[in-house]
Amino acid sequence: MISKNINENIKYIKNKFGNSSDIKYRTIKNITYIYLESVSSGELISEYLIKSILNNKEIYNSSLSILTTMEEILYNLSSGFTIVFIKNKVISIETKSILDRGINESTSETIIRGPKDSFTENHQINIGLIRKRIKDPNLWFKEFKIGKRTKTKVTMAYINDIALKENVNIIEKQLNNINIDGILDSSYIKEMLDNSITFPEIMSTERPDLTSGALLEGKIIILVENSPFVLILPSFLIDFMHSAEDYFESPINISLTRILRLISFILTIITPAFYIAVTTWNQEIIPNDLLLSLSKGRTGVPFPTALELIMLMTTFEILKEADIRMPNASGTSVSIVGALILGEAAVSAGIVSPIAIIVVAFTSISGLVFTDIDFINSIRYWRFIFIIFSIILGFIGVVIASLIFLTKLCSMEYLKTPYTIPASPLIKNGLKDSFIRFRRNKINKRTSYLTNNIKKGD
Amino acid sequence: MKKLLIILLLFTGCNYKELNNIAIVTGIYIEYNNQYKIDIMVSKNKNIIYHTKGKTINKALDNLSIPKQLYLGHLNIVIINKNANKKMQEITNYFNNNYEVSKNFYIMMSNNNILKIIAKLDPFPFNKISLIKISDNHLTYDKYIKNNLEKGYSYIPIVEYKDNYLTTKKSILIRGIK
Numbered sequence: 001m002i003s004k005n006i007n008e009n010i011k012y013i014k015n016k017f018g019n020s021s022d023i024k025y026r027t028i029k030n031i032t033y034i035y036l037e038s039v040s041s042g043e044l045i046s047e048y049l050i051k052s053i054l055n056n057k058e059i060y061n062s063s064l065s066i067l068t069t070m071e072e073i074l075y076n077l078s079s080g081f082t083i084v085f086i087k088n089k090v091i092s093i094e095t096k097s098i099l100d101r102g103i104n105e106s107t108s109e110t111i112i113r114g115p116k117d118s119f120t121e122n123h124q125i126n127i128g129l130i131r132k133r134i135k136d137p138n139l140w141f142k143e144f145k146i147g148k149r150t151k152t153k154v155t156m157a158y159i160n161d162i163a164l165k166e167n168v169n170i171i172e173k174q175l176n177n178i179n180i181d182g183i184l185d186s187s188y189i190k191e192m193l194d195n196s197i198t199f200p201e202i203m204s205t206e207r208p209d210l211t212s213g214a215l216l217e218g219k220i221i222i223l224v225e226n227s228p229f230v231l232i233l234p235s236f237l238i239d240f241m242h243s244a245e246d247y248f249e250s251p252i253n254i255s256l257t258r259i260l261r262l263i264s265f266i267l268t269i270i271t272p273a274f275y276i277a278v279t280t281w282n283q284e285i286i287p288n289d290l291l292l293s294l295s296k297g298r299t300g301v302p303f304p305t306a307l308e309l310i311m312l313m314t315t316f317e318i319l320k321e322a323d324i325r326m327p328n329a330s331g332t333s334v335s336i337v338g339a340l341i342l343g344e345a346a347v348s349a350g351i352v353s354p355i356a357i358i359v360v361a362f363t364s365i366s367g368l369v370f371t372d373i374d375f376i377n378s379i380r381y382w383r384f385i386f387i388i389f390s391i392i393l394g395f396i397g398v399v400i401a402s403l404i405f406l407t408k409l410c411s412m413e414y415l416k417t418p419y420t421i422p423a424s425p426l427i428k429n430g431l432k433d434s435f436i437r438f439r440r441n442k443i444n445k446r447t448s449y450l451t452n453n454i455k456k457g458d
Numbered sequence: 459m460k461k462l463l464i465i466l467l468l469f470t471g472c473n474y475k476e477l478n479n480i481a482i483v484t485g486i487y488i489e490y491n492n493q494y495k496i497d498i499m500v501s502k503n504k505n506i507i508y509h510t511k512g513k514t515i516n517k518a519l520d521n522l523s524i525p526k527q528l529y530l531g532h533l534n535i536v537i538i539n540k541n542a543n544k545k546m547q548e549i550t551n552y553f554n555n556n557y558e559v560s561k562n563f564y565i566m567m568s569n570n571n572i573l574k575i576i577a578k579l580d581p582f583p584f585n586k587i588s589l590i591k592i593s594d595n596h597l598t599y600d601k602y603i604k605n606n607l608e609k610g611y612s613y614i615p616i617v618e619y620k621d622n623y624l625t626t627k628k629s630i631l632i633r634g635i636k
Contacts, residue, residue: 279477284531284560298478
């Protein structure tokens with residue numbers, strides 16, 4: 001509760017913050033103001049506040065508001081506002097200092113042709129990047145403050161007459177039910193909303209053009225303060241096979257590229273299991289000369305085929321992880337060491353056979369075609385399941401594992417739409433932008449599984 | 459789901475073989491003189507021939523002293539000597555019952571041991587064996603069985619070695635198996 005005595009208020013605030021070193025307060029001409037030096041900018045304070053106090057003019061600022069409770073005072077102080085105690089009233093003035101890095105190029109999703117700006121850690125800048133692309137007043141933003149101690153601003157955005165009302169209500173209820181100490185990044189929200197173990201159902205991206213495209217289709221996005229990654233939900237299997245660049249290139253090239261991505265999705269999961277099944281269980285299908293070369297390549301190798309593959313795949317994952325964490329200076333030497341020397345030396349030392357290295361390299365490279373990290377991780381998990389089944393039963397094991405995979409994929413659903421839409425159930429007007437992309441003037445209706453408002457352009 | 463996995467584990471057969479633990483058999487030569495004398499041609503870098511003897515084909519192959527497991531999935535030639543003429547039923551029984559053999563190998567008769575000559579070619583002399591299709595007398599095993607089932611009899615070509623080339627000329631008639 002705010003008391004009438006100003007000094008008591010200030011003592012209360014100082015005690016609440018534990019006499020932190022960045023609390024500063026001052027009294028000029030019966031006006032007391034208090035601010036946190038770390039998040040407020042002294043220049044703005046002198047510009048807005050001290051100038052007008054000393055010249056006896058009115059205090060002017062674009063976001064001036066009168067506060068009534070102590071909780072609001074504490075929240076505004078931490079957000080960078082200055083609290084002014086004047087004549088029984090408490091006013092907060094915005095004097096936030098700039099603590100982010102400005103709009104840069106994205107480091108995780110690079111494209112060649114298309115806009116290169118990406119989201120940053122500043123919440124208002126992120127909202128602005130979307131607003132300036134969709135100038136429709138129907139684009140609504142709803143804010144939640146989640147996290148008991150961090151009180152992070154989480155904003156849900158959607159276009160009102162395109163997105164389905166039920167989806168919005170369900171997500172709002174889920175966001176209101178979150179009860180957690182602190183939200184530090186959008187992935188915290190992603191974990192709470194996405195309850196599937198195998199494939200991710202929420203996509204996170206750093207690009208505003210992809211986000212705006214998703215909004216126009218009827219999807220709902222969630223922006224989290226202090227995080228440059230924005231969540232798009234619901235996301236289906238087909239969305240993880242698209243990239244942002246697909247919409248900026250010619251339709252024929254992109255259709256072929258998408259088919260290539262689909263093929264590499266299948267290949268990256270099946271290839272190790274297929275190799276094990278063919279060389280240890282069903283050697284009959286290998287052509288004659290290939291059988292001889294494979295057999296010569298395996299002379300002197302002490303490990304069974306499956307163990308070879310698992311060792312090589314583990315080494316490759318370690319290399320990938322080390323490549324990310326290593327500082328830039330020694331990045332290139334790590335890749336040279338890993339790729340050439342470990343591969344070559346392992347073969348000449350007789351630990352692995354040469355074709356196992358080819359299989360593992362091909363598998364890993366096909367896996368790097370996709371951009372979303374969660375998707376790549378879940379591919380890794382399924383690869384391993386396929387290998388186990390192929391060790392036990394050979395080709396039949398591969399078939400059984402692919403049946404289990406298909407069943408699992410087709411049984412996932414999020415917000416009452418299945419994961420493998422538009423392939424199953426077959427929705428014809430959703431197919432125009434799925435495995436192949438038609439020309440834009442042929443896609444004149446929105447997909448009907450995300451929205452009821454199908455007609456575009458009116 | 460877990461029960462499915464456990465049941466699957468119970469179904470694992472003993473058919474797991476590593477590529478460097480198998481002896482790839484590409485040719486077999488069968489003779490009969492009160493007991494079977496079998497020559498096996500194993501291919502790796504070059505063709506090697508092993509000899510065994512035994513009362514039946516299975517016992518003869520068991521007597522073999524190779525440290526590796528025999529793999530008959532890429533069998534390509536079976537040459538049967540004329541003195542095993544009366545034993546065709548046992549031989550076809552053996553090849554029919556063996557699940558691993560790939561039933562599209564060439565089957566032929568001969569008077570002497572042609573396998574030694576074929577063994578001097580490159581390993582997997584399959585492409586060279588097609589040179590034997592000089593006359594259209596070559597016969598694969600599944601065609602042999604088919605002829606037997608349809609007509610009740612089948613011809614098998616005889617292969618001879620004459621002046622540095624292999625020829626198939628005559629055919630011998632084998633009565634079908636009832």
